[in-house]
Amino acid sequence: MIGAAGISAFPMSGRVVNQMGLKEDNQNFLLMQSISVNVSGQIASVIAGGLMLTLAQNIIG
Numbered sequence: 833m834i835g836a837a838g839i840s841a842f843p844m845s846g847r848v849v850n851q852m853g854l855k856e857d858n859q860n861f862l863l864m865q866s867i868s869v870n871v872s873g874q875i876a877s878v879i880a881g882g883l884m885l886t887l888a889q890n891i892i893g
Contacts, residue, residue, distance in 0.1 A: 833852060833866070841870075842870050842871070842874050845870055846863065846870040850863040853866075
């Protein structure tokens with residue numbers, strides 16, 4: 833479930849993970865944890881994109 837929340841499809845994948853947890857145990861509220869993992873995946877995507885742009889700029893010019 834952590835891997836599913838880590839993708840950068842914000843915030844839908846976090847909500848899906850929360851629903852998966854609620855199916856297993858109706859007292860299991862994972863929304864805060866899954867959204868935090870989701871945000872970290874989003875931040876990592878932005879950093880990776882910036883790194884790719886920097887590398888492309890250094891190669892081209």
